[in-house]
Amino acid sequence: MGHFDNFFKSAFTVDNVIFGFDEGDLKVLLIRRGEEPYHGKWALPGYFVYPNEDLDDAAIRVLEELTGINNVYLEQVQTFGAVNRHAFGRVITVAYFSLIKISNYTIQPASIALQAQWHSVATVSPLAFDHDEILHACFMRLKWLVRSRPVGFELLPPKFTLTELQHLYEAILETELDKRNFRKKILSMDLLIDLNETQEGVAHRPAKLYKFDQKKYQELLKEGFSFELKESRKKEVKKRSNNSV
Amino acid sequence: MGHFDNFFKSAFTVDNVIFGFDEGDLKVLLIRRGEEPYHGKWALPGYFVYPNEDLDDAAIRVLEELTGINNVYLEQVQTFGAVNRHAFGRVITVAYFSLIKISNYTIQPASIALQAQWHSVATVSPLAFDHDEILHACFMRLKWLVRSRPVGFELLPPKFTLTELQHLYEAILETELDKRNFRKKILSMDLLIDLNETQEGVAHRPAKLYKFDQKKYQELLKEGFSFELKESRKKEVKKRSNNSV
């Protein structure tokens, strides 16, 4: 196998786009790099994959070192391998995204980072490496995912109001949703448990609190149920005539 | 950067799931391996990525060496990196799929292969490495893609009949479609050009030939058009009551 030796000179990393939701805004957790290259620049948390480590495990590790949490929603998105994307040599990176409940955790900057901070996805400034591209790919994937699987709940506290849920969808889908239609649709899926509790201390009629019924969702998945949330198209595409017939 | 040296001892490959469509059947192009490991076993065509080669280029190269074609639909799907998936050392592989018009090309087995052959996706036998898993992931991606983007045409000859198109969708989606509803839906998108030609030499009423209107599709994409084809659900999920309200 000698003539393959030349191929065993590259490295791979994982980069983790960690999404959170706070103050009606979709956030991403970034670190300020404490190492070269791109020292001092904001970047996605990521690191080399250890020789005996599975890819998914590496993504979990990166997340845990930074936040102290494990057991979160994590999904591989895409691999980026442009020849010159890293100064040290040939490094491809496998991008993951994860969804966490922001309020549950305090961020602990890992050794590679000077600082870790939530940034609003809508307004992030240019990042190190090709991380802008990676973030964009992960955001697009999240947009798609949130319409086909009930993952939005991963970003909310265990008890949430319907308005919070709606704002989350609006932030991810970058669109406005009709309150009544949204509620009708969500509740008709029968995946929310009404906790018979309400918000406290708000200067308006307090909202009811719900939690996501994970158990029922698993059952429905088995029988082929598909969580499907449509994009609202405020701008109607003009009807095209059927002149091929 | 000395302490990173340990990470630069791994390799990566691309594996290409090449789909074709023939005789009403979705096919995948496999090679019989002429090298260790898995010598003599059927596998997905793939190879190491060269040090100065982008990932996408590697996938294109693998495809071209095997079939002589370039310029085809190609998409990255997922990366597989289990620690012991390759006998030579740490090798992760980036899986791509491509869609080709089977009739246009003759397969030329590459140097790494003893033989190359189309296999029906529905009945492939166990493959080398983790290629069963890779094939499955790519097939699932194709299933999804074919419902959201008009990529099915990549698998058909330039001129095709509506019945051929329907059979293609049925093969990929593994379901039966209603002829009238399918035609109504497809034609209403106005993305097919009626060539005013018909099949010849068939022992029944000859079908009209169509081609896909790539130009119009590109225009529609710009204005936000979404090609959307629904799964037919023959088995109706029982309606759930709305008891959360």
Next chain:
DNA sequence: TCAAAAGTGTTCTTATTACACCCATGG
């Protein structure tokens, strides 16, 4: 004249959209 696949419309049901007012609370 037979076999084989092509081609074609309508009705019913379900899902989506648009839209406006009263309610409960804290300040």
Next chain:
DNA sequence: CCATGGGTGTAATAAGAACACTTTTGA
């Protein structure tokens, strides 16, 4: 008593599903 966001229903429209017979060709 006011400001704030919570909560609710209906009617119109669009999309999807079910369904059967006539047409054209070659053998």
